[in-house]
Amino acid sequence: MRFSDKVAVVTGADSGIGRATATRLLAEGATVYAVDVHHTDPWQDPGAGRLRLINLDVADPTAPEQLVTRLRDDDQRVDVLANVAGILRIAPFLEVSRDDWDRVLAVNLTGAFFLSQAVARVMVDNKTAGRIVNVSSVHAVVSEPNAAPYTATKGGLEAMTRTMASELAPYGITANCVRPGATRTRMSEPIYTPQIVRSLQAKIPLGTIAPPEWVASAVCYLASDEACYTTGACLDVDGGYAMDGSLPGTAYS
Known part of the structure; x- marks a missing residue:
């Protein structure tokens, strides 16, 4: 119950890592504002009424104001913000459209920036020693x-x-x-063909693709008071993918 009496906002909460993070925070005592464009999957609220569903597109320039207004209307401070919302558009570099570029940046980066700014202002106003956790990707450092x-x-x-x-x-x-x-989410499943899965299993030293709950555990650690002396850090949860320079199926002699 690390998050008893805490209030958390989780974006991208309808599925995948966002859903797993929100569920874990609820189970550990938090009141959770679960933010997504729309909520399609039914929730089994383990939080005994501590779950708040918010339909909000983080790319909407008014989204930060809408969220802060809802928190103030509920007379809530905020202790944790987990920026998990993200989208992927597949296209060769030479064929990427302006619309796809703008939409991916609006959700994954611009939305996270301005939501963090708005929530941080609430934390400062309330003198809350809050936690902001952003969900990146191994492909920040390894090409995709x-x-x-x-x-x-x-x-x-x-x-x-x-x-x-x-x-x-x-x-x-x-x-x-x-x-x-590599994590099994609603976003990644369409590209995880049998061939891709075999290649990932050969490449990842721990040999498996993660369920979203494994990543949510790391998010919740950084959101907790256990990580009070950690800031500006990036925690790899990738089965060793990024650090491994070996050649699958071969060895130097």
Whole structure:
């Protein structure tokens, strides 16, 4: 019950890592504002009434104001913000459209920036030593062909997090990243063909694709008081994917 009497906002909460994070926070005592464009999957609320569903597009320029207004209307402070919302558009670099570029940046990076700014202002006003956790990707540091807008946003998110951490530290607010590797989510399932899965299993040292709950555990650690002395950090949760330089199926002799 690390989050008893805490209030958390989780974006991208309808599925995947966002849903797993919101569920874990509820189970550990938090009141959770679960934010998504729309909520399609039924919730089994383990929080005994502590779940608040909000339909909100984080790319909407009015989204931060709408969220803050809802928190104030509910007379709630906010202790935790988990920026999990993200989208992926697949196209070769030479064929990426302006519309896809703009939409991916609007959701994955711009939305996270301005939502963090709005929530951090609430934390500062309430003198709350809050936690902001941004969900990046292994592809911030490892190339992902045919996903240039996505990789750009994840690299930008990590750089942004370090600056946030520096500027918010005087207020006792921490900002950190989780960097997942291959994870089974509603976004990734369409591209996880049998061939891709076999290749990932050969490439990942721990040999498996993660369920979203494994990544949510890391998000919740950085959102908790156990991580009170960690800020500006990026925690890899990728089964060793990014650090491994071996050649699958071969060895130097």
